[in-house]
Amino acid sequence: MYDLIVIGGGPAGLAGACAAWEAGLRRILIVERDRELGGILNQCIHNGFGLHYFKEELTGPEYAGRFIEMLRDTGVEVRLDTMVLEVTDQRKVHMVGKDTGYRVEEAKSILLAMGCRERTRGAIAIPGTRPAGIFTAGAAQRYVNMEGWLPGKRVVILGSGDIGLIMARRMTLEGAKVLACVEVMPYSGGLNRNIVQCLHDYDIPLYLSHTVTDIRGVNRVEQVVVSQVDDRRQPIPGTEMVFDCDTLLLSVGLIPENELTRQAGIAIDPRTNGAVVWENMETSLPGVFASGNVAHVHDLVDFVTAESQRAGTAAARYVLEGEAAEGDALEIVNGDGVSYTVPQHVRPGRVEKACDLFFRVNRVCGPSRIKVTSGDKQIAAFSRDYLAPGEMEHILLPRKLLDGASETLCVSIEEVESE
Amino acid sequence: MYDVLIIGCGIVGAATAFELSKYQLKVGIVERENDVANGTTKANSAIIHAGYDPMPGSLMARLNVRGSALARELCAQLDVPYLPCGSLVLGFSTEDEVLLKELFRRGTQNGVPGLALLTGDEARALEPNLSPAVTAALHAPSAAICSPWEYCLALAETAVRNGAQLHLETAVTGLTPTADGWRVETSRGVLDARYVVNAAGLDAQAVHEMAAPSSFTIHPSRGEYFLLDKSEGDRVGRVIFQCPSRVGKGVLVAPTVHGNLIVGPNAEPVEGDDTATTAGGLAYVRQTALRSVPSVEFRASIRNFAGVRASTDREDFIIEEAAPHFLDLAGICSPGLSAAPAIGEYAVELLGQAGLALERKADFTASRKRVRFRELPPEEKARLVAEQPAYGRVICRCETVTEGEILDALSGPIPPRSVDGVKRRAGAGLGRCQGGFCGPRVLELLAREQGRSPGDIPQDKAGSWLLACETKGGHADV
CATH class of the missing domain: 3.50.50.60 (FAD/NAD(P)-binding domain)
Incomplete structure (x- = not known):
């Protein structure tokens, strides 16, 4: 019987396991399906990781390396090349590995840290032929950075998510010609710093309010057709541009990988596609926690780390102190301008000093006020100069403010007239 | 000779x-x-x-x-x-009901067993997600x-x-x-x-x-389809047709043996083997299918494809x-x-x-x-992995396809020559990520077992090349 089984050895799992060890758990197991720890960070060889957490600029493998080092000083057990097949509601974990065999392990607590996957062409129904040469940006990144192969030489990128932007630069540096980055929304889905450093610096045009409306080529991509879209995201006839290319990269969103979570009967929030969580990242199944991209898609690994440390600490507390007593709970409601929040509900009695609240806005906003209300009562307000769906927002709600709330907390955005 | x-x-x-x-x-x-x-x-x-x-x-x-x-x-x-799930042909009007009776008559003459004409309510009792507009149906249990x-x-x-x-x-x-x-x-x-x-x-x-x-x-006739994730796989338990017309059997909604939901096809005349999908065709398929089963969640689509009938x-x-x-x-x-x-x-x-x-x-x-690891009970899985560890390494995480199953496919009577050839034999890449994760690993296995360079392995047909060239540093061997 383990105190904690962590499913996934990427940044979330690593930080969660380290934090649980710090908090006093001793029988911890990390199960990782790949042949090494670090998760997707291992293929992210660009820099920019760790600015918040380490206050320095690291590459993905370096960032992962820091945590793998920390883990080395603990007694946390690691099973590599091992895939979890099932998590039961009795916290039994079925896993299988080439060297580790088929095993069923029991745990007092579980941290779900499986990360996310990329949306594919099928998810967005791009019409046209189905030749080779259409890759998700992350798959192309793996080929280039891990396998040592360039998947194509003339490239169009659909979607301006961060991985797509990073790959625009990466493919260019490897000698490919990136012809365009195409984004259906009127704003980019990626971080502003990536727009500047990966597109502008290499004179790669970004077509906002455009999308791919046809793919041509029998065996390999030969052309893609890009059209402007109207404000209902419908292609406008007559605006077609044809690009001669051999590759289309897709960076059209990430989906938390929650098949195990669903199987275990854990409640899922359709807004995040992740588990519904409490303030300490505990899911609807007591003793099972979720953090990182499996709970909601983050932009920065630093925030994954922080969230997972909270989850790991909470798992330790659950094991060492027992199940949290039922107390008053507040449901967090998405007000105007907010597309989701994490957590989705809060037990003020379980909050020590302050509760971290993450959310995304559903449109680009200029100078704004983030308002937190409970019924008619305003609990807190925060000012921002700029808000965009591509950048996750974070606010801290002190415990004493939560005590003034009842039943619901509503987070909403109010744009203010700039002076 | x-x-x-x-x-x-x-x-x-x-x-x-x-x-x-x-x-x-x-x-x-x-x-x-x-x-x-x-x-x-x-x-x-x-x-x-x-x-x-x-x-x-x-x-x-x-x-x-x-x-x-x-x-x-x-x-x-x-x-x-193979799953003998049966089928329903739906009727939405008195004209359709006439046609259903004609199909019943034809089927009986053709020797089809077990045919039954149902009312709309009887059909909905079998398939609760059918549209309330369905007034009658033909049930064919042998489909x-x-x-x-x-x-x-x-x-x-x-x-x-x-x-x-x-x-x-x-x-x-x-x-x-x-x-x-x-x-x-x-x-x-x-x-x-x-x-x-x-x-x-x-x-x-x-x-x-x-x-x-x-x-x-x-006269080649193209049909376009949606394939939906397993989250939609039990939207219906039977093949749901609408009344056939001169051009074909119409748009159906059906479970697949792999646990997904398939929706389609339309019927458009094309030249040769043009299997491109079109915005118009897919929109037609979607709208028509929603008449039968209004709750189909098209956001769960994982792939579109088209096939051409040799009419x-x-x-x-x-x-x-x-x-x-x-x-x-x-x-x-x-x-x-x-x-x-x-x-x-x-x-x-x-x-x-x-x-x-x-x-x-x-x-x-x-x-x-052939071994289908995912379908085995836990004891069988444990025994198999203990005997042959390659069945313990999961290559395709969406469909739980193991290295052992891919090696089986590679040593079969007709060895695959492409990544999609492995998909058709072992199921790797059929799932919701559409080979995003397992593609590179399948390629690696094909290259290793067949002694080929990864650069020579196509996605599917000859000419569907996947990799242009090695990067400056070549293979990193990590």
């Missing part, structure tokens, strides 16, 4: 080869593509139709009903995913779903195991009659055969015209000796998949009538089995 040479290894060619491989004959199959099941066979609704649709007395009617019965046995025997490419592979592999010779990437370029049969010119040299069977699918007209005067015209200017299948020792199996549009094993049987019967000596083999191997 082959006794029989079959041109084309889709489901019809494979079924014919399977049937012929039961006899003491030298059987050859030539296939233009680098894999079997690479045309219409891999892109259709995957339905084994009950057989109420074709006109009584037609070849379609007889071979559909016989083929469906054979499919049930064959799929069990050859380990092909089934299957994995069409695995069905074709199983038939072709069994034929090969029983001695048939498969020539992949071999296109037929000419046919010349000889004293004792045919001289078949191909892209890889000349083959001689006493009998030739034309199972060339969309190219059957072209092949026919190499051997005989023109007698039919193929012709004739109403029925074209199964006839077009020239001495030259048998056409042409115009095999829907219900071709359902009829295929019966077409194979009938083809052998016709070849026998044309003088082919049919002596049964004593040692015919009629069974096939």
